[in-house]
Amino acid sequence: MARAVLALCMLAALAACASRPPPPTAAAPPPPPGYLACQQGLSSAGVLFEAVLPMQTREGCGFSEGVKVTAVPSPLNQPAVLSCPTALALVRFDLDVVQPAAMQHFGMRVTKIHHVGGYSCRGIAGTRKWSQHAFGNAIDVIAFDLSDGTRILVSRDWRARGARANFLHDVARGACQVFRVVLTPAYDRAHHDHFHLDTGPERLCGI
Ligand SMILES: [Zn+2]
Structure with missing residues (x-):
């Protein structure tokens, strides 16, 4: 009898144990060094942005220091989710180039600067890379609006003659001073209509 009671008690203890909530998870890891300084850099440049929580997908995409920017400080046609250092590079690109x-x-x-995508969980077409x-380190820019309403399109004006083409070529050349990888219509057909600008580990000025 005593043994049965003991067994019941043990079962009850186990049940209590099983129903106990899991131990509290560790506090969110501190932001990576430089994240706050990067956000301060954006603020002081007049950038409109929100911090984005760290994200990691099962495939391995994501970022730890994301921001959603709407003006860099020139307005973007749509918000872009980028790693903070990439947003900061975009600010330098806007102001200095x-x-x-x-x-x-x-x-x-x-x-206005028109783009068709920042963060996107995808590989490079035709490769396994x-x-x-996929890490928020790149943005695809397709056009620039001037203050008189003129729109300069990479797809139409890159190979044209005159000021529009000269502007785009100067912008691409300048982008190579700010970003680590710049791919333009001169690089390959996949970039016939946009500038791919990224701050990843590789180095390529495809102008
Ligand atoms: Zn791209």
């Missing part, structure tokens, strides 16, 4: 080139070639400012888009 795009605006001076627009002033030089047109005597006016660029008022991850695209830097």
Whole structure:
């Protein structure tokens, strides 16, 4: 009898143990060094952004220091989710490359930068390698609007003659000073309509 009671008690203890909530998970890891400084850099440049929680997909895509930017500080046509250092590179690109080139070639400012994607969990077409888009380290830029409403399209104007083409070629050349990889229509057919700009580990100025 005593043994049966003991067994019941043990079962009850086990049940209690099983129904106990799991131990609290460890606190979220601290942000990587540099993340806060990077966000401060964005703020001081007048960038409109929100911090994005760290993300990791089962396939291995994701980032630990993401931001969703809407102006860099020129407005983007749509928000872009990027790693913070890539957003900061986009700010330098806007301020140090795009605006001076627009002033030089047109005597006016660029008022909007059009892109078709930042973070995207995908590989490089035709390879087994991850695209830097999979880590938020890349953005595909397709067009620039000038303050008079003129739209300069990579697809149409890269191979044209005159100020629009000269502007785009200067912008691509300048982008190589800011980003680690720049791919343009001169690089391959896959980039006939956009500039791929990334801050990944490779180095390539495909202009
Ligand atoms: Zn791209």
